[in-house]
Amino acid sequence: xxxxxxxxxxxxxxxxxxxxxxxxxxxxxxxxxxxxxxxxxxxxxxxxxxxxxxxxxxxxxxxxxxxxxxxxxxxxxxxxxxxxxxxxxxxxxxxxxxxxxxxxxxxxxxxxxxxxxxxxxxxxxxxxxxxxxxxxxxxxxxxxxxxxxxxxxxxxxxxxxxxxxxxxxxxxxxxxxxxxxxxxxxxxxxxxxxxxxxxxxxxxxxxxxxxxxxxxxxxxxxxxxxxxxxxxxxxxxxxxxxxxxxxxxxxxxxxxxxxxxxxxxxxxxxxxxxxxxxxxxxxxxxxxxxxxxxxxxxxxxxxxxxxxxxxxxxx
Numbered sequence: 512x513x514x515x516x517x518x519x520x521x522x523x524x525x526x527x528x529x530x531x532x533x534x535x536x537x538x539x540x541x542x543x544x545x546x547x548x549x550x551x552x553x554x555x556x557x558x559x560x561x562x563x564x565x566x567x568x569x570x571x572x573x574x575x576x577x578x579x580x581x582x583x584x585x586x587x588x589x590x591x592x593x594x595x596x597x598x599x600x601x602x603x604x605x606x607x608x609x610x611x612x613x614x615x616x617x618x619x620x621x622x623x624x625x626x627x628x629x630x631x632x633x634x635x636x637x638x639x640x641x642x643x644x645x646x647x648x649x650x651x652x653x654x655x656x657x658x659x660x661x662x663x664x665x666x667x668x669x670x671x672x673x674x675x676x677x678x679x680x681x682x683x684x685x686x687x688x689x690x691x692x693x694x695x696x697x698x699x700x701x702x703x704x705x706x707x708x709x710x711x712x713x714x715x716x717x718x719x720x721x722x723x724x725x726x727x728x729x730x731x732x733x734x735x736x737x738x739x740x741x742x743x744x745x746x747x748x749x750x751x752x753x754x755x756x757x758x759x760x761x762x763x764x765x766x767x768x769x770x771x772x773x774x775x776x777x778x779x780x781x782x783x784x785x786x787x788x789x790x791x792x793x794x795x796x797x798x799x800x801x802x803x804x805x806x807x808x809x810x811x812x813x814x815x816x817x818x819x820x821x822x823x824x825x826x
Contacts, residue, residue, distance in 0.1 A: 519686075522535050522795070523683075523708075525585060525708060526674075526676035526678075527592040529544045530542050530543030530794070531675050531795075532588035533791075533797075534584060535798050535801065536567075537801070538555065538556055538557060538801035539557060539588075539798065540553065540797040542791075543790065546596075550793050552794065558580075558583075575743045578746040582616075620742070622659070624652075627649075628735050631644060634647065640728065641726070644728070645720055646720060648720075652719070653713070656713075657775070673780055673781040674781040674782070674783045675783065675787050675791065676702075676781070678783035678790065680700070680702050680780060681783070682788065684700035684704065686795060693792070702776070702780040705756070705760050705772075706756075707772065709776050710753065710769065710773070710775065710776070711749060713771060713775055718748050722741070722744075722745060723738065
């Protein structure tokens with residue numbers, strides 16, 4: 512999820528195992544709740560590519576970088592959070608993270624690119640040309656995506672992650688409103704957010720339908736190959752669409768267009784408890800300090816008596 516407000520830098524985040532990761536223009540921080548009730552955090556700088564001022568201004572390219580960042584930071588944050596949760600063997604090396612990213616990408620392509628195309632091809636003779644084919648292909652892709660989200664949401668541990676997702680959204684809302692980061696200020700906000708990463712994924716699928724509809728009709732294998740190669744391009748275009756809607760978020764038209772993404776968030780977020788909100792506040796507070804948006808004092812003051820420790824292994 513990202514947040515853009517006038518005069519403020521872009522901040523974003525995502526939920527992890529018993530915690531929340533927050534990222535800004537130059538840094539990222541992740542905070543997790545340990546079994547003993549304490550909060551442990553890690554603070555790092557973003558990669559040089561992510562902080563490159565020129566690339567950050569290039570349309571579409573910045574979207575590709577944002578996608579890579581999301582995957583890379585998610586793996587690092589999940590690795591850290593899994594270790595804090597007691598699964599010390601889950602700590603990943605750089606090589607293992609690269610392998611995990613590759614395997615995850617292959618599975619995602621197989622599930623959301625190859626499978627819909629193969630299913631659609633079964634009905635090829637009944638479809639009116641490439642436009643009809645791509646619309647049906649897109650419908651199957653979105654249906655598989657919704658079904659996947661629904662099924663994983665039934666898993667108890669995933670439901671806990673979705674609660675932290677809600678806490679992340681609430682804290683970002685408070686940040687955008689210029690409120691002090693306290694549980695009392697964060698709690699009333701909604702768990703849905705217009706610029707959530709879940710909405711970005713839905714935009715990717717919708718954008719793919721439009722873009723692929725203009726491509727010439729070819730064999731099924733060529734269609735699958737083109738879709739795989741075009742993933743970065745589609746992600747980059749979708750990122751620009753998301754940024755555009757963010758600029759006009761109060762427009763009734765934008766609200767209508769964004770409605771499917773907001774509806775999807777009912778599946779990917781849950782109402783958090785106060786202890787989960789505290790973790791989100793801790794992560795966001797640390798990020799704000801790193802980005803020069805808050806004093807360098809003790810961030811743990813915002814979360815009461817919870818002991819908060821920083822585990823920082825460098826940029």
